[in-house]
Amino acid sequence: MKNKSITRIIVILVVAALAVIFFAFDLGQYLTLEQLKARQQDLTTGYQAHKGAAIAIYMAIYIVTTALSLPGATILTLAGAVIFGLWVGLVVVSFASTIGATLAFLVSRFLLRDYVQQRFGSRLAAVNEGVRKDGAFYLFTLRLVPIFPFFMINLAMGLTPIRTGLYYLVSQIGMLPGTFVYVNAGTQLAKIDSLQGILSPGLLFSFALLGIFPLIARKTVEIIRARKVLGKYPKPDRFDYNLIVIGAGAAGLVTAYIAAAVKAKVALIEKHRMGGDCLNTGCVPSKALIRSAKMLSYAARAKEFGFKSARVTFDFAEVMERVQRVIQKVEPHDSVERYTRLGVEVIRGKARITSPWTVEVSGKILTTRSMVIATGARPFVPPIPGLDQVRYLTSDNVWELRRLPGRLAVLGGGPIGSELTQAFARLGSAVTQVEMAPRIMGREDPEISDIVRRRFEAEGVRVLTGHRAKAVITEGDQKILVCAHEGGEVRVPFDEILVAVGRAPNTHGFGLEELGVEIGARGTIETNALLQTGFPNIYCAGDVAGPYQFTHTASHQAWYAAVNALFGTFRRFRADYRVIPWATYTDPEVARVGLNETEAREKGVPYEVTTYGIDDLDRAIADSEDHGLVRVLTRPGTDRILGVTIVGAHASDIIAEYVAAMKHSIGLNKILGTIHIYPTLAEANKAAAGEWKRAHAPEKVLRWVKKYHAWRRKEKSSPTLREDKLSSHKG
Structure with a gap:
């Protein structure tokens, strides 16, 4: 360990000394296009006289420059073309750049990897695993498509577990196409003797190639990646559909609508109810219930509106039936009949993805060029001991209630929990809201959360923040929620308990696991900015994709998923999350x-x-x-x-x-x-x-304006003005 520390200090000193020499003596002045053109004749003459020595000196300079991550590699590449010509220059530059890159990689690994891995190892676990699994392909992509400067890649990859030999080999192959483009451009620069030479076809072609190379390389990488993941699955000779959409919630409906509108043949598969959670168990029923509850709140505030009193009698079952009538009234917007008229083939049944090209429904295999997964999410139920021993409510089944709970415990202080807390309290339940975080509506500023909490408490809600649900127990005919709080226990008796602590994406049970589609840490399907999974023809939208769980965001994503799935060969769009609004419908x-x-x-x-x-x-x-x-x-x-x-x-x-x-x-x-x-x-x-x-307000300007107005008030009238006034008076 001691010897390694001494060696590390020596390496640091050597690297620092060489860097100081480079900048102190301004050696960078020799690595400019002007210097290259000025000394072009001397360089080529020297090479012709001493070829071996010239190549050795050039490679040494290139290797040291690259190994130390000093500026000038681009000019050195062009210089290699000027001195050695296209093919010799290509070979020399290719080996020099790869050797230098590998040395920079080793310096980074020797000096920094242990420290970085020890300090940030837990955060880098996923990166390390990805490099072990597909490090060669990641590196090849970075080399072929220079998204980041190569010196950054050298330093960053040195911190990962990729093997040195593999790093050298992949870098040698991956950098070769780009090296060829730069060396070819350098050979054309060597031929410029006048301003007219700038317009030579060869130079224009070289710079055009330099400009389009990243696009060609990116497309090449996409083809390689697609073949890598799709190659083991037989591609059908023809397809039944241009697009299959799995899930008829907000994201699935909009995706299918767009596909049909652009005359694609599209199938929409739904195993349960059209409209998904939003129509059947989410946005629509909750807003209908909130509206009914608000009518009761107005009655309670009768004196504010000039009435002595107001009394409303109601049947809770009828209120819940109204909720169902609202759903039925909205339902035609999302119905099978409407989407069939629009040109969508709606298939009822459970879908199972059997390959990137095929989906099985009710024993029938459907083939498709692309598919969009829009399977939504479900209420998350935490593993609280005893909870499964009582009937618990979620946003899925609370709409089945026909008897108002006398005492309702609500787990969760987010939007769903807060909205239903206030609605049931206004309808007459004694509601206790339990939130383990320090405040309800934790995504909002503390002052905002406090405004809502104060309103809840004024309406009779018992709000318990900083309380963690520990267990559900039954004592005789009494059901009790036991909460941990500040080292003690708080008991909350209830008749019904509503679990509203979040939603879990629906990613299991329809073939994703067998296919190998990657699931992220939050349980959502991993997608890129195009909403594309690891399979280039499989896209996602809505709650199952994240990062937001809003109906309007699902619809927003659906446009990108549909257009990219259908027209991605020609034009693709990155999902835009810059302006995402949302609301919590409390009062x-x-x-x-x-x-x-x-x-x-x-x-x-x-x-x-x-x-x-x-x-x-x-x-x-x-x-x-x-x-x-x-x-x-x-x-x-x-x-x-x-x-x-x-x-x-x-x-x-x-x-x-x-x-x-x-x-x-x-x-x-x-x-x-x-x-x-x-x-x-x-x-x-x-x-x-x-x-x-x-x-x-511009205070300095306003002070001068104030003085101007004061001056105008003191200004005497002109003689002509006085005469006009006197004449007018006499008349």
């Missing part, structure tokens, strides 16, 4: 787009905050909804919007203006200059922009 609603203060601080993004209190807004006062706020984050010194949070009535509708503004780079000045109808809640957006404008 008050909480809507957000972009960053909030918590996220901006975590990411180190500088920002300014502008806050407008909705209690100042005329329409909100008239509606007795004068509570909440609009909070806008902007780039310091500019009106560029980084993020917006709105808390208040109809926040999910009001925020649409900010979503459009962020999408199209519209700042607060233009929102301020836009006419808003009076009186509306949307005026809150203009008011917030006005707050920003006042905070950024």
Whole structure:
């Protein structure tokens, strides 16, 4: 160990000394295009006189430069072409660059790998495993398509477990096409004797080749990768469909709709109900229930609206039947009949992917050129001891209730848990909300979470944050949730318990495991920016792909998945997540787009905050909804919007203006200059922009303007003006 430390110190000193010499003596001045052209004749003459020595000296310089990651490798490559010509230059440069790269790789490995792996080993575990499994292919891709500078690849790969011999071999082969392009360009530069030479066909071709080489290389890598993963599966001679979509939720429906609209032959496979969770157990039923519950809240607030009292009698079963009627009314939008009319072949049954080209449904094999997996997600049920011994509710089966729970325990303080907590409390249940985190709605700023919590508590909800569900027990006919809190236990008796702690993607049971499609750490299917899995003709969209679990995001992803799956040969699009809005439909609603203060601080993004209190807004006062706020984050010194949070009535509708503004780079000045109808809640957006404008008023200019107005008040009237006034008076 001691000898290794001494050797490491020696290597560091040698590398540092050589780097100091390079920069101290400004050796980089000799590695420029001007110097190369100026000394072209001397270099070629020297090579002709002493070929062996010239090659040895050149290779030594190239190897040292590359090994030390010094600037100049590109000029040295061009110089090799100028001195040795195309083919000799190609061989010399190829070996010199690979030897130098391998030495840089070894220096990085010797000096840094142990330290980096010891300190960050747990974070690098996935990277190390990937390199062990496919390191050669990763390296070949990086060499063939120079996304990163080669010196960075040398240093980074030295930190991984890839074998040195394999590194050298792959680098030698992978860099050869690029080396040829650069050396060929160098041979053309050697022929320039005048400005007219710049327009020579040979040089123009060389630079054109230099420009298109990355595109050709990238396409080559894609073909190699596709053959690698698809090669072992027989490709059908013909296909039944251009696209098969698995799952008829939001993502699947939009994908199929787009495919049919562009006249592709598309099949949509669904084993359960059309419309998926959003229609049947999520967005639609929850909003219907929230609306009914809000009617009761208005009755409870009767005095605010000038009534002495108001009393509403209702049957909970009828409220839940209304929820079903709402679903039935929306259902035709997502029905088999509608999609069949649109040109989609809807197949009812359980799909199983048997190869990248084939899907089995009810014993029948369907062939397809591409497919989109849109299987959605399901409620996640944590392994709480005793929970499986009682009937528990989730967002899937809570809609089956026809008797209002007297005491309802809700596990989870996220959007689903919070929305249903308030709805059931307004309907008359005694609700206890349990959240293990320090606050409910943890994705929002603490002040925002606190506003919602205070409203919940004012409406009779018992909110237990910092409480971890430990067990569910039964004592006689009493069901009890036992929670751990600050070293002790808190017991929560309940009649029904609702589990709303998140959703798990549906990735099992339809062939992904057998096919080898990669599942990420969060349980979602691993995709690239094109929403493409490891199989180039299999795409994903919606909850099963992540990273967001919103219906509108699923629809957004569906466009990219459909277009890339159908037209990716000609044009492909990267999914755009720059402006993703969402809302939690509590009362008050909480809507957000972009960053909030918590996220901006975590990411180190500088920002300014502008806050407008909705209690100042005329329409909100008239509606007795004068509570909440609009909070806008902007780039310091500019009106560029980084993020917006709105808390208040109809926040999910009001925020649409900010979503459009962020999408199209519209700042607060233009929102301020836009006419808003009076009186509306949307005026809150203009008011917030006005707050920003006042905070950024040009104070120095305004002081001069104030003096100007004071001077104008003291200015005497002109004689002509006085005469006109006297004449007018006499007349």
